[in-house]
Amino acid sequence: DVKVTQSSRYLVKRTGEKVFLECVQDMDHENMFWYRQDPGLGLRLIYFSYDVKMKEKGDIPEGYSVSREKKERFSLILESASTNQTSMYLCASSDLSGSSYNEQFFGPGTRLTVL
Amino acid sequence: QKEVEQNSGPLSVPEGAIASLNCTYSDRGSQSFFWYRQYSGKSPELIMFIYSNGDKEDGRFTAQLNKASQYVSLLIRDSQPSDSATYLCADSRGYSTLTFGKGTMLLVSP
Numbered sequence: 001d002v003k004v005t006q007s008s009r010y011l012v013k014r015t016g017e018k019v020f021l022e023c024v025q026d027m028d029h030e031n032m033f034w035y036r037q038d039p040g041l042g043l044r045l046i047y048f049s050y051d052v053k054m055k056e057k058g059d060i061p062e063g064y065s066v067s068r069e070k071k072e073r074f075s076l077i078l079e080s081a082s083t084n085q086t087s088m089y090l091c092a093s094s095d096l097s098g099s100s101y102n103e104q105f106f107g108p109g110t111r112l113t114v115l
Numbered sequence: 116q117k118e119v120e121q122n123s124g125p126l127s128v129p130e131g132a133i134a135s136l137n138c139t140y141s142d143r144g145s146q147s148f149f150w151y152r153q154y155s156g157k158s159p160e161l162i163m164f165i166y167s168n169g170d171k172e173d174g175r176f177t178a179q180l181n182k183a184s185q186y187v188s189l190l191i192r193d194s195q196p197s198d199s200a201t202y203l204c205a206d207s208r209g210y211s212t213l214t215f216g217k218g219t220m221l222l223v224s225p
Contacts, residue, residue: 033212042215042217043203045213090158090159102147102207103149106158108158
């Protein structure tokens with residue numbers, strides 16, 4: 001059974017803290033994604049990676065960075081957390097890069113609150 | 116920038132009725148389209164994908180694609196209360212990324 005796991009379901013941090021969100025997939029997928037989901041704004045792509053050590057900006061990369069040192073692991077980093085980064089963060093992975101069919105499998109999400 | 120538009124709803128239907136969820140997209144070059152279901156507090160899960168004009172059926176679900184009108188729909192026959200969720204439409208863009216609509220909330224009443 002395909003599986004994407006995220007390090008925390010709930011996280012509370014203070015403004016200015018450095019925050020790490022971890023995502024691991026066990027499907028040997030090439031592609032991994034980080035989204036945030038906010039009421040009324042839907043799912044928005046922050047960063048994605050199509051190979052180890054490769055990263056590409058999504059639609060809203062400001063205030064975030066990512067790291068992919070191993071194929072199965074993709075980390076989202078908030079260098080200095082701010083209250084407007086309070087959100088649900090979803091990680092996803094997919095196979096068959098370049099194909100027209102690229103189902104993304106989602107992790108359970110991390111609800112981050114920045115105080 | 117590519118856009119995918121959905122009515123936010125809620126769309127309310129009685130149990131046993133057909134629920135019709137609609138989506139429009141801005142990029143004429145879009146090739147593939149996806150419908151995800153998201154229960155409250157859960158992550159999205161894929162229901163169907165479609166890349167050819169016409170209808171694609173899977174059980175109680177039918178996806179319809181009209182590329183000329185840039186329109187995708189999802190029909191749910193014999194709707195059940197367990198179908199109550201938010202339905203996300205997405206289209207495929209480069210590097211295997213997806214552009215998601217904001218989702219339509221469906222409420223099926225017993």
